[in-house]
Amino acid sequence: MSKQYETVIGLEVHVELATKTKIFCSCSTAFGSAPNTHTCPVCTGMPGSLPVLNKQVVEYAMAVGVATNCQINQYSKFDRKNYFYPDNPQNYQISQLYLPICHDGGIEIETENGKKTIGIHEIHMEEDAGKLVHDDWEEVSLVDYNRSGVPLIEIVSEPDMRSAEEVIAYLDKLRMIIQYLGASDCKMQEGSMRADVNLSVREVGAKEFGTRTEMKNIGSFKAIARAIEAETARQIDLIESGEKVVQETRRWNDEQGYSYAMRSKEDAQDYRYFPEPDLVPIVISDEWLQQVKDNQPELRDEKLKRYQEEFGLPEYDAQILTSVKKLADVFEATTELCKKPKKVSNWLMGETMRLLKEHDMDPEDIKFSPINLAKVIELTEAGTINSSVAKDVFEKVFSEDIDPDKYVEEKGLKTVNDEGALRETIEKIIQDNPQSVEDYRNGKEKAIGFLVGQTMKAMKGKANPGMVNKILKELL
Amino acid sequence: MANVISDETMGYVGILAKLELSEEEKQAAKKDMESMLDYIDKLNELDTSKVEPMSHVFPVKNVFREDVVENGDGGEATLANAPEKRDRAFVVPKTVDQ
Numbered sequence: 060m061s062k063q064y065e066t067v068i069g070l071e072v073h074v075e076l077a078t079k080t081k082i083f084c085s086c087s088t089a090f091g092s093a094p095n096t097h098t099c100p101v102c103t104g105m106p107g108s109l110p111v112l113n114k115q116v117v118e119y120a121m122a123v124g125v126a127t128n129c130q131i132n133q134y135s136k137f138d139r140k141n142y143f144y145p146d147n148p149q150n151y152q153i154s155q156l157y158l159p160i161c162h163d164g165g166i167e168i169e170t171e172n173g174k175k176t177i178g179i180h181e182i183h184m185e186e187d188a189g190k191l192v193h194d195d196w197e198e199v200s201l202v203d204y205n206r207s208g209v210p211l212i213e214i215v216s217e218p219d220m221r222s223a224e225e226v227i228a229y230l231d232k233l234r235m236i237i238q239y240l241g242a243s244d245c246k247m248q249e250g251s252m253r254a255d256v257n258l259s260v261r262e263v264g265a266k267e268f269g270t271r272t273e274m275k276n277i278g279s280f281k282a283i284a285r286a287i288e289a290e291t292a293r294q295i296d297l298i299e300s301g302e303k304v305v306q307e308t309r310r311w312n313d314e315q316g317y318s319y320a321m322r323s324k325e326d327a328q329d330y331r332y333f334p335e336p337d338l339v340p341i342v343i344s345d346e347w348l349q350q351v352k353d354n355q356p357e358l359r360d361e362k363l364k365r366y367q368e369e370f371g372l373p374e375y376d377a378q379i380l381t382s383v384k385k386l387a388d389v390f391e392a393t394t395e396l397c398k399k400p401k402k403v404s405n406w407l408m409g410e411t412m413r414l415l416k417e418h419d420m421d422p423e424d425i426k427f428s429p430i431n432l433a434k435v436i437e438l439t440e441a442g443t444i445n446s447s448v449a450k451d452v453f454e455k456v457f458s459e460d461i462d463p464d465k466y467v468e469e470k471g472l473k474t475v476n477d478e479g480a481l482r483e484t485i486e487k488i489i490q491d492n493p494q495s496v497e498d499y500r501n502g503k504e505k506a507i508g509f510l511v512g513q514t515m516k517a518m519k520g521k522a523n524p525g526m527v528n529k530i531l532k533e534l535l
Numbered sequence: 536m537a538n539v540i541s542d543e544t545m546g547y548v549g550i551l552a553k554l555e556l557s558e559e560e561k562q563a564a565k566k567d568m569e570s571m572l573d574y575i576d577k578l579n580e581l582d583t584s585k586v587e588p589m590s591h592v593f594p595v596k597n598v599f600r601e602d603v604v605e606n607g608d609g610g611e612a613t614l615a616n617a618p619e620k621r622d623r624a625f626v627v628p629k630t631v632d633q
Binding site: 078079080084085086087093094095096097098099103111112113114115116117134141142144145191194195196197198199200201203329331334335336338339341342347377474 | 551552553587590591593595596597598599600601602603604605606608610612613614622623624625626627628629630
């Protein structure tokens with residue numbers, strides 16, 4: 060390949076909002092119910108039904124807009140996007156085309172070459188569609204409208220990204236902002252965050268964009284990275300062999316690692332948008348906008364700074380703790396209780412992360428109470444239990460959220476600080492291990508480690524290691 | 536009649552509307568659509584450059600619901616009209632994008 064190419068990427072990110080009810084009716088948004096449980100005439104498109112907008116949807120959309128430095132359209136409207144598909148009972152989706160609620164924003168990401176701003180063209184509100192389950196044996200599909208009418212925001216970026224790494228950084232940043240706002244849990248694997256990738260290639264230095272393709276609904280960061288790589292290569296191949304890139308929608312098959320064109324000419328993308336007559340305009344007063352701004356919680360970048368300044372944590376700790384809101388919440392609640400930020404940080408970054416990995420869990424799945432982690436820290440700091448016992452106790456806290464005070468008491472895990480008993484044990488260890496004793500006396504410092512180990516074993520792990528060391532040295 | 540709808544446009548509108556029209560129906564629909572466009576063209580007789588596009592007849596704004604669940608299990612009512620159902624779901628001809 061003689062020519063140098065550049066990939067140009069823009070994203071459309073759909074985020075399911077964390078409201079209790081759907082966008083236009085008071086059906087529940089709860090996940091995992093039997094098909095069509097959460098349905099009513101509105102979300103199944105019955106003639107004559109009237110949609111009424113959920114106020115919380117507007118507030119979440121505004122909050123995300125403010126947090127991504129967007130302008131808020133204080134006069135906003137809904138439009139109908141017309142298309143036929145069985146997941147869409149009305150034969151149109153209520154969305155926003157002409158006056159979306161937010162526009163012209165952007166967020167900063169970290170790249171190899173420093174900070175870079177990715178522009179946000181607009182954010183609009185819309186409704187989700189139902190779910191189709193395809194029957195493996197018969198030529199039928201089953202339709203479940205529980206998701207029909209669940210509120211979404213679609214965040215449309217500018218074509219500002221140039222690599223899969225930038226795309227991931229942008230998505231990650233968006234995810235964190237929205238999670239911190241509490242506007243969505245943004246779980247890609249559960250479909251509450253989905254991305255469509257618009258991609259074109261051009262020769263480095265070219266001013267015009269190439270013809271772009273769109274890849275729909277890619278479900279994980281890894282799949283997005285793979286899809287971008289494959290689509291870039293496919294388009295460069297076409298150009299190099301003198302063919303043209305066709306503007307089309309493609310579906311990425313992550314298992315097979317290739318994409319295919321999705322829509323035929325029969326399914327022309329002509330949505331014939333028109334203003335939604337059933338919904339009145341949204342007028343956002345200065346006061347309302349100010350109220351949303353005043354209620355913005357502390358976001359990740361601010362926390363990152365504060366953890367270093369207020370708690371004196373290293374940047375590395377602060378980065379990890381703030382990377383998922385749940386971790387930051389547990390950190391703050393636990394620190395509030397025990398006032399030992401660095402210890403809390405160590406427990407979260409060390410043992411907690413290790414156990415999460417071992418159980419194949421995400422930080423969002425943490426179930427233990429901050430008070431119980433605080434107790435483990437206090438028991439350890441007070442010397443009531445030693446660090447290896449503490450790890451065992453914490454494992455119980457992690458899996459069953461037990462009360463460490465009670466558990467240590469009941470299981471008799473307290474460190475033996477009774478010097479007399481310890482001295483007796485150590486004397487016996489010295490008697491039983493003359494070789495190690497001799498080695499130590501001949502200058503082999505390491506030999507003492509073996510004797511400490513033997514003592515701990517004899518004490519079933521409950522001895523205070525500092526004290527064991529001290530007595531051993533004394534007796535030797 | 537000033538507006539003319541081509542056969543091509545007619546075919547395209549048919550595809551979008553998922554309608555299969557007979558030749559007679561096509562000609563009739565064409566005539567209807569042409570006269571509708573002519574009717575709308577009357578607006579061009581007026582200067583509307585200073586008029587805001589109107590999407591609603593009534594001066595109403597900000598009609599909201601609070602985010603409170605009020606609807607219970609609507610499954611049975613929803614499926615009452617289903618021509619075919621199975622496992623509490625509508626049965627439709629297989630739809631796969633490929």
